[in-house]
Amino acid sequence: MEKLPDEVRSWLYNYVYTERYVAYLKIDTDLVVAQKGGKLDHYGLSSLRIGKPVAEQIELMEGLLTDIELPLHMPMMELPNGQVADLHLFDGNAGTWVLFLDATAERDNQQRMQQKAYEMTLLQERERQLNEALLETNEALRQTQEGLSREYARSEALLLNILPASIAERLKTQEQIADNHSDVSVLFADIVGFTERARSVGAEPTLAVLNSFFKAADQLSEQYGCEKIKTIGDCVMVVAGLPVARPDHAKALANFALNIRNAGGRLSFGGVPLRLRIGIHSGPIVAGVIGKRRFAYDLWGDTVNLAARIQTSAEPDEIRISDATHKLLGPGSACDPLGAIELRGAGRVEIWRLVA
């Protein structure tokens, strides 16, 4: 090592001693304090006693000197009195030297830099976590929305099964629906001898034939632009001219009637073809939705009652229509006059038979 000039050595010694608060101990092989000196009071160690075990007097020495490899440097130790020291332990004659050098300034500097860096890292971690949580929440929200629209579509489809589309649409915003329709035709059709036949063939074949009959009614309603309003037992009620008015409502319903009769003829009920009684009348009605939890779109009025009466009076396979309907059909339809017939609750009514 280069030998420094005496003046430099002396300056260095004074500088380090005062600036870094040099303090020292020597600890013998029995771990007892053998020597001490320097600015021990700076480190809160002024009461250190020679001849006593070091670990009892300086807690941080606990366990440190057993099987130790020297030299050992332990930087920046904050002591219980708050001062920060670099500790240097090195071998001496029959003992270990422990040197304290103040490191408060260096520690504070490093702490300032590290504080900024760690705070930044913690913020970034937190930001990433929040972003992940946001993504998860969004995904959950999206799934809930998907589920909701599936449910919505399902209830929409169910609603359309029991109500005309335009009525279903209005029902979403309106509580009650009651519309006057001045010009519609109403049809009733039921199965001849249904009750007796049902009793003899049993429940299952009966349900099967009803199902076929009503399916045919649904399909033909759609085909001829009519609305199937409801079924009552073995009877089906169909209307033409609503919810959207049409001038040829009588014609549409006449076509429906002729075709449903033919469809019945192709169905077998207990080994014989299904035969229908059909009645039609035209006039004004009131249409609306009643009920709150179970919706039912229905028609009311004298027109409806008379159509039902005409239907009851019909013979098997016969389509009976009122004079009003006959006038609307005009010369395009073939009809036979049946004259004035007494109907219960309606008096004598002019009736026609629709042939083709």
Place this chain on the structure above:
Amino acid sequence: MLQRKICMLGGFGVGKTSLVRRFVKSIFSETYLTTVGVKIDKKSVELPDKTVDLILWDLAGEDDIGSFRMSYVKGATGLVLVVDGTRPATLSVALTLRERTEAEFGALPCVVLFNKSDLADRWALSASEIDETKQHGWPAYLTSALTGEHVDDAFRQIASMVVG
């Protein structure tokens, strides 16, 4: 006089200094102040049959495990591993630090503190991850330096382990 050196090990910002302050001085500060180097503190713990002075070495939680200064652990009789329950990555940091002390000084008794249990809505560790540490025979605690929950229990546990 019974005196034992215990080292606090874990990543930065997991709450090592706050846990020591809660245990020794019964206080907590919301302000985060990073530790550089090491802080020495002492606390007496009364066990059923004896009293032990725990010399707590609160080691800086390094950002980079590679720069961890092993010499601080010299002479330690037990470890307190601290994990931040809201930051799952700090679990492997604590476990890696423990492994490195084992390679240098042999296996020391240790307890694992899953800290910041007061931040329930940000908690990010599963029960199975916590149970896994128990399988190694290390008692585990859900602690909060803020509320003090289980802090005394955990330090008393390591105290009884190192005097036993």
